[in-house]
Amino acid sequence: MSLHHGKPLCVSSIFRPGLYDGQVAIVTGGATGIGKGITKELLFLGCTVVIASRKADRLADGAEEIRNWLQNTGRQASLHVLQCNVRKEDEVKNLISTTVRMFGKLDFLVNNGGGQFLSSTADIRLKGWNAVVETNLTGTFLLCREAYNQWMKDHGGVIVNMAMDMWKGYPFMGHSGAARAGVVNLTKTLGVEWAQSNVRVNAVAPGSSIASPTAAANYGNANIFDAAAVNIPLKRTGTVEEVSSAVCFLLSPGAAFITGETIRIDGGQSFYITPNFRLSEDSKPSDVYRWQSQFDSDHPTGTKSKL
Ligand SMILES: CCCCC/C=C/C(=O)SCCNC(=O)CCNC(=O)[C@H](O)C(C)(C)COP(=O)(O)OP(=O)(O)OC[C@H]1O[C@@H](n2cnc3c(N)ncnc32)[C@H](O)[C@@H]1OP(=O)(O)O
């Protein structure tokens, strides 16, 4: 992916073919959305990739699509699927140990799997808070720890974590904002602690703007990401390929002197305005809130959705 006259140009990769020949990666959430984009690019560059998430049907469908795509590029996929809920310590341990046993090593870990639901923070129940924090922060911790202890401590490696545009807080996704801020901080800590083992740890922070069918379905609104463009200085949403190319850069020798860093991939949005939400004039803490955006003015009747 690159920009051509200010427009996104989709190509398989800007990196040289064979860059990751002989390397082994785990991509959590690798069957959908951003993770699928990362998986495709890594495979295209010669990497063996294990995709891991909770749902077997998602993994199977995603793997089939990815294999077909790669075949059309003339390359052979070394793509493998393992079920793993990153919230479950035993499943995380098993994901890492099985990968190392099957492929003899683990070079890269991409902690992409995660997510949240929209809610005013006052309305989040403890179970929901825990679900989001365990998925995004604790899951990232568990995967980093196991990848390090089981392999990278003695052999080196590269980890990329997933953050988000929570730099000014994240109204209506307070659980995830807090968890991702934790991920950014953990990334700094591990970048320092594990440097002695030649393990680099970085993160990417996409804006609220990387559309995919699964991500949109999570919010019950196929158009939800379109609404973000008006608040993005580059005046468009981002693509999964634009996240993937940053991840592939961080994994590459081109980033050999970068660790503990989080790269924003948000078209300048985080420097401009707080994510996608703005309180309506009459809103109270107990209200449900409106999606603020171009979307509302584009759809003046009936679709001023209460989230
Ligand atoms: C809108 C633009 C946002 C732009 C920025 C961000 C974009 C993205 O991140 S896009 C990625 C979208 N994809 C996902 O989020 C997928 C992963 N997410 C999930 O699986 C869920 O959101 C999860 C993290 C909450 C996990 O759900 P689940 O496996 O079902 O977890 P539990 O059964 O253990 O607990 C569920 C618990 O959580 C509360 N809850 C879940 N969904 C909602 C909801 N829609 N509204 C309110 N509360 C919710 C609730 O307390 C659940 O417990 P029960 O009440 O007992 O069901």
Ligand SMILES: NC(=O)C1=CN([C@@H]2O[C@H](COP(=O)(O)OP(=O)(O)OC[C@H]3O[C@@H](n4cnc5c(N)ncnc54)[C@H](OP(=O)(O)O)[C@@H]3O)[C@@H](O)[C@H]2O)C=CC1
């Ligand atoms: N789209 C965007 O604009 C932004 C996305 N992000 C983050 O980027 C990542 C990818 O999101 P995106 O591709 O857009 O959305 P998707 O909903 O397509 O991807 C989420 C992926 O995470 C997996 N996942 C969720 N919970 C778990 C779990 N407990 N254990 C293992 N895997 C899990 C899902 O697979 P399964 O259901 O099979 O478990 C799914 O493949 C997420 O962490 C997301 O929050 C951050 C900022 C912005």
